[in-house]
Amino acid sequence: MRSFLPTVVPATVPTILASTILVPLFLLILRGIYHVYFSPLSSIPGPWYAAVSEIWILVHTLRCRKVRAIDDLFKAYGPVVRIAPTTIAFLDKDHEQQTTRLVYNALKLDKGPLYDMVHMNGHLHSVAIIEHSVHAKYRRIFSSHYSPGNIALLHPDMKASAELLVQKVLEAKDRPLDIFPGIHLVMIDLILKSTFGHDQGALEAWSEHSHDIIMSAIEDYGRLILIQGIVPDWLFGVVRRFPNKRWQTFCSSGDTLFNTMAEFVREQQKEKDAGRMDERDKPTLIERFFAHNATCAPADRLSFEDMTSESMTHLLAGVDASAVAVAYILWRFASQPLSVKQKIQAELDSAMPDAGVIPDWKTLHNLPILDALFKEGLRLHGPIPTFLERLAPKGGPLDLLGYQLPAGTVIGTQSWSMHRNGGIFRDPEEFDVFRWLDSDQPQDAMLQAWAPYGLGTRICIGQHLARGAIKTVLAALLRNFDVLPFPETNDESMEMMELFGMFPVGLSCKLNFRSRA
Numbered sequence: 001m002r003s004f005l006p007t008v009v010p011a012t013v014p015t016i017l018a019s020t021i022l023v024p025l026f027l028l029i030l031r032g033i034y035h036v037y038f039s040p041l042s043s044i045p046g047p048w049y050a051a052v053s054e055i056w057i058l059v060h061t062l063r064c065r066k067v068r069a070i071d072d073l074f075k076a077y078g079p080v081v082r083i084a085p086t087t088i089a090f091l092d093k094d095h096e097q098q099t100t101r102l103v104y105n106a107l108k109l110d111k112g113p114l115y116d117m118v119h120m121n122g123h124l125h126s127v128a129i130i131e132h133s134v135h136a137k138y139r140r141i142f143s144s145h146y147s148p149g150n151i152a153l154l155h156p157d158m159k160a161s162a163e164l165l166v167q168k169v170l171e172a173k174d175r176p177l178d179i180f181p182g183i184h185l186v187m188i189d190l191i192l193k194s195t196f197g198h199d200q201g202a203l204e205a206w207s208e209h210s211h212d213i214i215m216s217a218i219e220d221y222g223r224l225i226l227i228q229g230i231v232p233d234w235l236f237g238v239v240r241r242f243p244n245k246r247w248q249t250f251c252s253s254g255d256t257l258f259n260t261m262a263e264f265v266r267e268q269q270k271e272k273d274a275g276r277m278d279e280r281d282k283p284t285l286i287e288r289f290f291a292h293n294a295t296c297a298p299a300d301r302l303s304f305e306d307m308t309s310e311s312m313t314h315l316l317a318g319v320d321a322s323a324v325a326v327a328y329i330l331w332r333f334a335s336q337p338l339s340v341k342q343k344i345q346a347e348l349d350s351a352m353p354d355a356g357v358i359p360d361w362k363t364l365h366n367l368p369i370l371d372a373l374f375k376e377g378l379r380l381h382g383p384i385p386t387f388l389e390r391l392a393p394k395g396g397p398l399d400l401l402g403y404q405l406p407a408g409t410v411i412g413t414q415s416w417s418m419h420r421n422g423g424i425f426r427d428p429e430e431f432d433v434f435r436w437l438d439s440d441q442p443q444d445a446m447l448q449a450w451a452p453y454g455l456g457t458r459i460c461i462g463q464h465l466a467r468g469a470i471k472t473v474l475a476a477l478l479r480n481f482d483v484l485p486f487p488e489t490n491d492e493s494m495e496m497m498e499l500f501g502m503f504p505v506g507l508s509c510k511l512n513f514r515s516r517a
């Protein structure tokens with residue numbers, strides 16, 4: 001009897017091999033050849049391995065050194081480089097920063113695809129909105145909440161937090177102290193106050209052995225978003241079941257934060273229903289959402305989840321960034337020559353004759369040396385110096401520094417490189433506070449190139465809050481303490497690790513605080 005089996009089985013092995021390995025490999029090679037030789041972006045400088053596939057930039061993202069890798073390409077290839085098959089990085093060399101202005105402001109571009117992965121526990125919010133037109137409408141709902149005038153109303157809370165921080169440092173009784181958690185807690189208290197009018201008292205509860213649930217969830221969720229952005233959903237769905245308590249807490253950090261914020265939104269709703277909101281001297285962020293809902297068309301109303309996710313974003317965007325900035329400034333201050341420290345402290349001594357009384361908002365912002373310290377800190381240690389991607393617009397190629405980019409090309413620059421541009425900043429790697437007060441240096445160009453809060457239409461909405469809180473905390477600490485180095489906190493532990501935002505690799509900032517009283 002004739003069997004059909006023998007003829008079928010041997011034939012399938014090479015067929016399967018070819019279809020599962022060789023065909024995709026062949027297509028990948030074809031795609032790579034297309035990108036390197038035939039794509040409209042082929043003429044843009046850059047290494048071939050970055051042009052062939054996204055793997056090169058992905059590997060650097062996973063190694064937490066994407067900004068450095070892009071910066072190296074600028075040094076090797078000039079101000080326009082191809083960092084992935086359809087992604088172009090540029091760096092304005094001229095003082096006018098024309099290309100930067102065009103891309104981030106004038107053209108009103110949409111954001112790039114990276115932002116799609118930062119939904120808050122699955123919900124949309126200002127950072128993740130891709131379309132410019134949708135975002136512009138959305139941001140108008142709450143931009144007045146973050147205006148300088150409105151943020152100034154939060155200054156009494158900033159002062160109270162900074163004074164409490166001084167007390168907490170005094171309690172350490174000249175023992176070296178990791179200030180990093182303390183600043184996180186200051187920011188948690190301030191942002192919850194501004195968003196919900198809520199007194200969290202996170203800093204009050206701070207001790208060496210305490211553990212703040214919101215602070216831990218913020219730390220975890222920042223990392224979780226990145227992992228979820230890189231690992232496919234199905235794989236993450238499998239690994240998240242791993243029965244380890246710490247891992248489970250890590251994986252549910254988004255839920256922890258979302259549920260906490262949701263509870264605060266509910267409390268605000270109760271306040272509103274009970275008619276108690278009008279009694280406040282300053283409206284909360286949530287109150288502005290309610291006011292918007294009361295006046296807009298039903299289709300434009302913010303849902304309960306929208307409000308929760310937006311609040312969660314402000315907490316996540318604001319706490320880490322501000323805490324990282326303060327930690328680096330204090331660390332840099334600690335290792336400055338005595339003469340520099342004395343100049344900085346002399347200004348504070350005269351603005352704060354009583355070390356316990358922090359100057360008012362206007363005086364604080366008119367202290368030139370404090371301002372220079374703040375600017376120099378954010379120049380070299382901006383917490384978000386990363387590649388901020390936008391999309392080349394539909395309808396015709398975009399002329400970018402002489403190159404024609406088709407619609408949909410991802411383009412962007414990064415403040416890491418802008419802040420280290422030797423054509424603008426003299427000895428750019430030096431931490432030199434007084435460069436900002438030196439009339440021999442190009443102050444206008446330096447200010448144009450200083451972009452720690454991002455750029456244009458999507459610039460950080462919390463910048464006035466951050467600036468006010470950071471300066472208030474710095475004034476209080478540097479007026480009250482001589483901040484001195486601690487050997488464990490060094491170049492290695494403070495190496496900047498990139499997880500979209502930057503963090504000191506040691507995730508701490510232990511310094512010596514000697515009371516000046």
Ligand code: HEM
Binds near residue numbers: 127318382455457461
């Ligand atoms: C030193 C402190 C801070 C730095 C360096 C910083 C930096 C940035 C940067 C670079 C962006 C732009 C991101 C992009 O284009 O993708 C941004 C956006 C944003 N930041 Fe900040 N930030 C800080 C503090 C804060 C604070 C305190 C808050 C809120 C309380 C906040 C809330 C936001 C929000 C909501 C956005 C999105 C704005 C939008 O797209 O409309 N940030 N921030």
